[in-house]
Amino acid sequence: MLTINWVLAMNNNSEQYDLVLKGGHVIDPASNLNGIYDVAIRDQKIAKIVAQLPSEQAKEIVSVEGKIVCPGLIDLHAHVYEWVVSDSLCADDVGINSGVTTVVDQGDCGSANFLGFKAYVVEKSVTDVRCFPCINILGTASPDSDKTALYGPDMVDIEALVSLAQENPQIIRGIKTHGESGLMSRWGTQVIQLARKATDLANLPLYLHTGVLFDIEESNRPQVDQVIDQVIPFLKPGDLLTHCYGMRPDGLLGKRLKISGSLKEAIQEGILLDLGHGVHFSFNVARRMIEQGFRPYTISSDVHGDFTIPHSDAFLKYSLCGIMSKFLALGFTLEEVIAGTTINPARVLRAEMEIGTLQTGSRADITVLDLVDGDFVFHDSINDRLVGNQQLVPTLVVRAGQVLHPHGRLLRDLQPI
């Protein structure tokens, strides 16, 4: 009898949940879920998703009726080495307070200052912060266009970077480098080749910035439509090209009507496009790329502050949720924009068993969004306008099982109705 009671007690206990998000519209592209469900969380993990869970099984219930419930958003491209890189912002402002549970810093740190990034950003943030360090030892410590010497082949230490990647596999998920006219006018593809070598040794993906960024050495200015074709031979399936809808003349589309044959082939072979919205996103380029069938695998923001005024976000006009709303206006489905900000970046991070999904056993990182109807005007970086009728506004996040309310200070592109 004692044994039976013990078993009953165990069963009863196993059906108690720490938190239940009740009655929301769950969209989880990774598990093909799209419907009204209760999401139960126990021990900081997703425990169960069912149509209706009896209230007595929950220690805490949060009603999310009428809202979208999706895996915690992942921003694959942001800048959060606050106070060290002048245009970097607070990781929790860009992260949980913007409805994003995982932020990936792209290239702010390098092998010489990664440990500071780990101690002062990764370990101090509520947001899950990962990074793709820059191949150059100081990362983007001085992003001024005229500090190009910091980005040359002499400022690379492959051995140090690979050791750090091996010692910090949870944080370092790839390596960042640049494929643009300024650095190529000085060193051709030398730095990219070093980045290729480091990623091969560390068994990580390579993430390549596209579109002119640094001052160009006029005596050796590359042909704008040859820059991308010169870097493609150093990429492998699973690597990423970012700023895919950027308007720079040496970018993926540039001034061409169609992307180059070698880029098309590279994409067909598995090289991935990342949005990296940033300050050069163009509706015109986006439409032309979409017409040709080239859509971003991952939708990322490239949220950063001002390059010349340290720690200033005064000119920041875009956010990940605002960009997702913009892509709804461009004709992407809700499932597609959620996949581009959840399971797809999780796969790039090789963390799809942990984040980017609501499957049972994954970490309880969740974003709850209001899908607001209305008339909204979206802008690109040259102030072209696009009218849409929906926007996604984060109202709540769950981070490792804990309910948090985003203050939304940086959500300036989500217009009040």
Ligand SMILES: [Zn+2]
């Ligand atoms: Zn960036």
